[in-house]
Structures are given as C-alpha cells and as structure tokens.
Amino acid sequence: MLLLAKTLYGLEHVLAYEIEKIGGKKIDIRNRAVGFEGSLELLYTANIMLRTATQIIMPLRKFKINNAKDLYKKAMQVDWSKILNVKKTFSIKSTVNSTFFNHSNYPSLLLKDSIVDQFRKRTNQRPSIDKNPDIKIDLHIEKNVCTISLDSSGDLLYKRGYRKSVSIAPINEVLAAGIILLSNWDKKTPFFDPMCGSGTFLIEAMMIAKNFPPNLNRKHFGFTKWKNFRPKLLSQIKNRLRQQIIEKKIDVRGSDNNQKNVRICRENINSIFDYNSIKIKNIDFFESKTDRKSFVLFNPPYGERLRIEEDLFYEQIGNHLKHNFVGNDVWIFSQNNEEKKLKIGLKPSKRIMLKNGGIDCLLNKYEIFSGKIKKDLFR
Numbered sequence: 387m388l389l390l391a392k393t394l395y396g397l398e399h400v401l402a403y404e405i406e407k408i409g410g411k412k413i414d415i416r417n418r419a420v421g422f423e424g425s426l427e428l429l430y431t432a433n434i435m436l437r438t439a440t441q442i443i444m445p446l447r448k449f450k451i452n453n454a455k456d457l458y459k460k461a462m463q464v465d466w467s468k469i470l471n472v473k474k475t476f477s478i479k480s481t482v483n484s485t486f487f488n489h490s491n492y493p494s495l496l497l498k499d500s501i502v503d504q505f506r507k508r509t510n511q512r513p514s515i516d517k518n519p520d521i522k523i524d525l526h527i528e529k530n531v532c533t534i535s536l537d538s539s540g541d542l543l544y545k546r547g548y549r550k551s552v553s554i555a556p557i558n559e560v561l562a563a564g565i566i567l568l569s570n571w572d573k574k575t576p577f578f579d580p581m582c583g584s585g586t587f588l589i590e591a592m593m594i595a596k597n598f599p600p601n602l603n604r605k606h607f608g609f610t611k612w613k614n615f616r617p618k619l620l621s622q623i624k625n626r627l628r629q630q631i632i633e634k635k636i637d638v639r640g641s642d643n644n645q646k647n648v649r650i651c652r653e654n655i656n657s658i659f660d661y662n663s664i665k666i667k668n669i670d671f672f673e674s675k676t677d678r679k680s681f682v683l684f685n686p687p688y689g690e691r692l693r694i695e696e697d698l699f700y701e702q703i704g705n706h707l708k709h710n711f712v713g714n715d716v717w718i719f720s721q722n723n724e725e726k727k728l729k730i731g732l733k734p735s736k737r738i739m740l741k742n743g744g745i746d747c748l749l750n751k752y753e754i755f756s757g758k759i760k761k762d763l764f765r
C-alpha cells in the first residue's frame with residue numbers, strides 16, 4: 387500500500403534513509419514528506435521506529451475536481467462504512483492550496499457532510515465529529531487535485547512519552563533526532579550536551595545508539611482504532627524491535643546551569659532509561675570542558691531568554707570552545723535569520739539549514755583544532 391511520512395524542513399533525506407532501512411519501497415522524497423510503499427506490518431513498524439517522521443498517513447482516494455461541490459460528490463464514492471461506523475468519532479484536518487476554496491474550513495465541511503450524508507442515507511444514523519476522535523482524516527488539496535488519507539499515527543510522533551516535564555524552549559524530539567542523524571555521530575564517541583535543558587538531545591542520542599525505537603512504549607496509534615487493526619501483529623513487531631535493542635554502555639552526558647532544568651532532565655531520563663545511564667551535572671557552560679575526545683552538540687538559548695547581550699554570549703561561547711574543547715567536533719544548532727546572524731567567531735566546516743517551528747535555523751559544525759587561534763575569526 388501507498389504511505390506518506392511527514393517530516394520537518396530539512397529532514398527529508400534522513401527520513402528517506404530511515405524508511406529504506408526498515409524496508410520501505412519506491413521511496414519518493416517530497417517537500418517535508420516522503421512517499422513509500424509497504425505492508426500493514428511496515429506501517430506499524432514505521433510508526434514505532436521512524437525517528438524523523440512526525441506523522442504517517444495512508445492515502446485512500448486521489449481525484450480531480452472542477453469546482454468546490456465536486457469534493458462532496460467524489461468523496462461520496464468512497465465506501466465510508468469500511469472505515470467508520472456510526473459509533474466511531476472522526477475529525478478532518480485539511481491543507482488547501484486551491485482557488486476553488488476561499489474559506490479554509492469549507493473543504494473540511496464538505497467532506498464531513500459527504501461522510502455523514504452517506505451514513506444517514508444507509509442507516510439513518512451518523513458518526514460524530516470529535517476533537518479527540520477515533521479516526522483522523524487528512525484532506526490535502528493542491529489546485530484541482532484532492533487526496534483523502536487516513537492518519538495512522540494519532541498523536542504526532544514527536545510525542546514519545548518520555549517528556550514528563552519541560553524546561554523553557556525544549557527542542558522538538560523529531561528535530562533533535564534529525565539533527566543527531568544529520569551530524570553522523572558514530573554512536574561510540576562520548577556524547578556531550580553542555581546546555582541540555584530538558585535533555586532531548588541526550589535521550590534521542592541514547593535511543594539512536596541503542597537502536598531503541600522512539601515510540602516503542604506508546605500504546606495508542608491512529609491505526610489501533612482502524613477496522614483492520616491487528617493487535618497480535620503489533621505485539622509481534624514490538625517484541626521483535628525490543629530484541630533488536632543494543633545493550634551496550636554508551637557515554638552520554640549533559641549539563642546545564644539551571645538547577646530546575648537539571649531536575650527536569652533527570653526526570654525525563656528516568657522515565658525511559660536507568661537513572662544513572664546518562665550523567666547530568668548542574669554547571670555553567672563556561673566552567674565545562676571535555677577531558678577526552680567527545681562529540682559535542684547543543685542549542686544555546688537566544689533572544690529574550692538571555693540576560694546578557696546575544697552577540698556577546700555567542701562570542702563567549704566561541705572563545706570558551708577554542709580554549710576548552712580542543713580536539714572535539716562541536717555542533718551548534720541556533721537561530722539564523724536576516725536580522726540575527728549569531729556569530730560565534732569560529733569558521734564552521736559544515737552548515738545545514740533547518741527550521742525550528744517556522745524559524746530559520748542553522749546547524750553548524752566546528753572542528754576545534756589545537757594550536758593558535760589564527761585566521762578562524764569569521765566576521
């Protein structure tokens with residue numbers, strides 16, 4: 387069957403690689419999404435295993451329309467009794483880019499009417515709309531082409547369940563995993579996040595190194611409410627994936643100068659791994675250093691959250707890295723837009739453009755060499 391995994395800007399190729407690894411076929415990279423083919427088993431596996439997918443949908447019907455009302459008529463041709471019954475609730479989320487529709491809610495309304503009217507005609511009863519529904523329907527209209535899909539994920543896949551509480555500005559779990567995969571961390575070199583906040587990078591890194599499926603512990607997916615749901619198949623897949631977890635010791639460490647964040651981070655780690663598996667310290671970045679070759683990755687705060695001037699803060703980070711992180715690869719994820727080009731004073735050996743909730747961001751790699759700080763000033 388045809389499937390579509392949605393993702394965040396810049397993570398499409400990483401997601402395609404992940405899909406290939408779990409056995410997806412006919413991979414088709416699109417804008418913030420990757421199309422692929424696979425069985426029901428692959429669909430379940432993809433929801434549990436893909437680190438960089440935010441949602442996986444299964445297209446049901448694709449058709450062309452000549453006007454708005456066509457959507458109602460063509461959606462009537464779908465046999466909705468195969469998907470819903472009058473006791474089930476549903477919701478529709480639409481993404482529309484078409485001159486046929488002036489109001490963003492109108493396409494959803496037409497599709498809802500079509501589903502409800504079909505049930506009424508057949509049974510005199512109708513399924514209800516609900517904010518927390520059994521069945522989530524995805525409607526995508528691009529010019530005159532409509533695609534109706536079923537959402538197989540339910541809650542978006544970044545909701546891994548390990549975040550019991552959050553610090554200010556935690557990074558999205560899917561983005562954090564994508565950044566680690568983009569950085570090509572070898573899963574052996576000690577991993578260190580010196581501004582770890584709620585610990586997202588640390589937990590995602592540990593999961594990657596252990597081959598721990600990010601949504602292994604999730605009980606409910608969209609597909610668990612589908613008529614064709616096979617609970618036995620799901621538990622077989624989970625058992626197989628559990629057996630593939632690698633039980634090796636990996637050095638993953640973090641620190642933060644905010645005591646509350648350190649506590650939150652420990653709580654989050656504790657909800658998924660052993661308490662001591664990731665070491666966390668409450669120290670300031672400007673007092674931290676690495677005593678052996680490490681892979682360093684962090685996203686410093688920006689904007690109003692900083693008590694000192696932003697440019698100065700980033701310059702100080704650069705200076706501290708030059709003197710205390712020699713011999714390490716350091717990856718920094720930070721905001722980057724036309725007004726704010728945050729300068730760290732080091733020349734990146736790699737730059738990757740990403741977005742964080744619509745904000746332009748950069749993932750920069752700095753290789754901190756020993757020796758004099760020569761012409762590495764970048765301004």
Ligand SMILES: C[S@@+](CC[C@H](N)C(=O)[O-])C[C@H]1O[C@@H](n2cnc3c(N)ncnc32)[C@H](O)[C@@H]1O
Nearest residue numbers: 556557581582583584586642643644670671687
């Ligand atoms: C943008 S948040 C990082 C979010 C984190 N990646 C997460 O997923 O929760 C920045 C973090 O840097 C910490 N921080 C700010 N200045 C620091 C400093 N000088 N030393 C150590 N940590 C610092 C803040 O307390 C905050 O937790």
